[in-house]
Amino acid sequence: MGTNSEAQGGRLFFRSETFAGDARRRPPTGETVTEAAREIPIHAQCDVLVVGGGPAGVAAAVAAGRRGARTLLLERNNHLGGLSTGGLVVWIDRMTDWSGRKVIRGFAEEFLGRLPPGAIAGPPPAAWGSRDAATAAWWQLRTAAFHGVVTHSPTCDPEVMKLAAMEMVLESGAEILFHAWGAEPLMEEGAVRGAIFESKQGRRAIRAACVVDATGDGDLFARAGAAFDADIDENDIHHCMNTSWLFGGVNMPRYQRWRAEEPEAFGAFMQRGRERFRYFERAFASWRDDVALFLGPRLSGYSAVDVDDLTAVEIQSHRLMAQHLEHYRAEAPGFRNAWMMLSAPQIGIRHARRLRGAGSVLRSDWDGRVRADEIGVSPSLAPKFPNVSVPYGALVPERLDGLLAPGRHLSCDSNSHSFLREIPQCWLTGQAAGLAAAIAADRNLASRAVPIAELQAGLRKEGVHLSDAEPAGSEEFQTASSCISATEGR
Structure with missing residues (x-):
């Protein structure tokens, strides 16, 4: 959900009000029933299975399909776009940094570029980065200026976004399965090799070489036994x-x-x-x-x-x-x-679970460092901070194989989650996950063994903005595995 934020003393607090709810949880009964074992029909087999058709899932499916992978996108609703459409989060948060430079590009830029006049509203490119007080005040009332700076933060027609997302997925060669709720990971020898879903046809299964958990809540990786965090900062709205x-x-x-x-x-x-x-x-x-x-x-x-x-x-x-x-x-x-x-x-x-990944984005990373396994660049939350380098390791579970986890449940701390959960960042991480999953399936690699140079070259080819600076020690990082091992314990 869109936010207006302010950094104070190195931590992030939101101006938007939060209201303490009156949660009255049903006490556990302590009783159980036993479900009989049963044969589950295989509905389909594919290279890349994307579970969840929100911003991250759509971007992942398009990226995997364009790479030539047999891709299937599983979505529980009757539309794509997730919270950006069905959740009415039609205010798409910042894709420019505080200088006005567009840093979230690739899928995000192409997708928004498909929306016709009348379906998207926001400041023109010439105004991005403007600090003129009158201009910023005018756009602040239209959710496109923060801290006195005009940003690329458009509002969009949700129905047009649904259609654009669907057409992009189908044009990529990927398939869509609506009205199918991803329920359980399909496990083989400790790795994820597909998913079981519930539908009007009953319980069915899809086999896949690589699975992208784009549920937003980490439903698949949690049920597969991957470690995750659920702590929150009560002063922020990211858990509301x-x-x-x-x-x-x-x-x-x-x-x-x-x-x-x-x-x-x-x-x-x-x-x-x-x-x-x-x-x-x-x-x-x-x-x-x-x-x-x-x-x-x-x-x-x-x-x-x-x-x-x-x-x-x-x-x-x-x-x-x-x-x-x-x-x-x-x-x-x-x-x-x-x-x-x-x-x-x-x-x-806004928040349920966050993957405990092989890499992560932490508050200490808001210092302008460039990650060796960078898959994209996110604007920071306030002008006092430089842009934030997003690492591939944040999508890779610590130990679980066969699965990637882009979107709002990626690996990060609660402060960094405040902006990494936003729709543009979900597009960013979803595109990277889809391309990586396609490479892994094509080359019969574990997702953590995807060559970072190949992944980054593919992302650049698709218009993704990556940092120009050379990461320290980059020559030694040839695969995701080496990047991940070098960042463990940070």
Whole structure:
């Protein structure tokens, strides 16, 4: 989910409000049932199986398909795009660094370039990096300027993004299987060799040479026994949950003028909302002037892997949608004729599990160092920090073979998760995982043995931005295994 962040004393805290939820978990019954052994039909066999069709999964499937791998993308919903579409996170966070240079490119650049006029809104390239106060203030109200700097952070039409994602996957040669929930890893001799999924046809299996876990919550790697972390920073929003929604029939320019010109009145409006409903959120701009986006209220204290918690958040969020409409229509300029347009089909999950990888991104890495196994470059969270080099080892489990884990559940600490979970970073890591999985399948290699030079050359060919600086000791790093062993224990 999109955020506005600020670094203080070397740690990251978010200006966006969080609200402590009232999680009342069902006590365990202590009882069990025994499931009889059964034969599971093999639904398909492929080189690369991607489980999860969110931003990371789509990018992975496209990359693997273009490399020539027989690729199958498994998705539980009826659309692709994950939280960027079904979760209504239509505000795509920063892809430029603080100088205005586009650093998240490759798949991300191509995908957004496919969206037609009217389906994407944001500052023009000439404005990226601008520190002009008036320009930055104008774009800040449109979620595209932070810390006084204009950034490439567009808002997009979710339906157009769904279609663009589907067409890119199919054009790559990859196949899609909708309405199929990846349930369990298929294990052979301690390695992942496919996945079992649930569907209307029942329980079925897919065999694959390499699996990309793009579930976002690490469902497959956790069930395969890979180590993971789940700690959070309670001062950040990265662990909060909510269901987003859209209001139609609004006049966002009028609302934004009111916010800018009458900040005291806006502050009083927000305070009255908190007093009435406790949980209350401001409206964000969308890709249209007549549609308002709500990315909260953000509820903390719930688990993204607890079905009772997920249910409680859905119930609370839908009630809050109606309460917000009542308050906004009564008091907010531009909302008199607003109506409930859409609640997100997918719940907004920011954090569940993080892989314990062979490599990782840590707070100590925010110093401009270039990782020898770099697969992409992420903008940092504030102008005081340089860009962050993202290593391939962050996608590779410490010991488990046959699986890569791009997206918001990659290996990192809780501070770094604050930005690595964002949609552009999921595109970045997904593209790298898909290409690496295709190389591994083609060459019959373990995913940790993929030659880094070959992977990086392939990423550059697809337009991915990698650091120009030569990493220290790079000549000794010839494969992922050597990169990983050199970074263990950091």
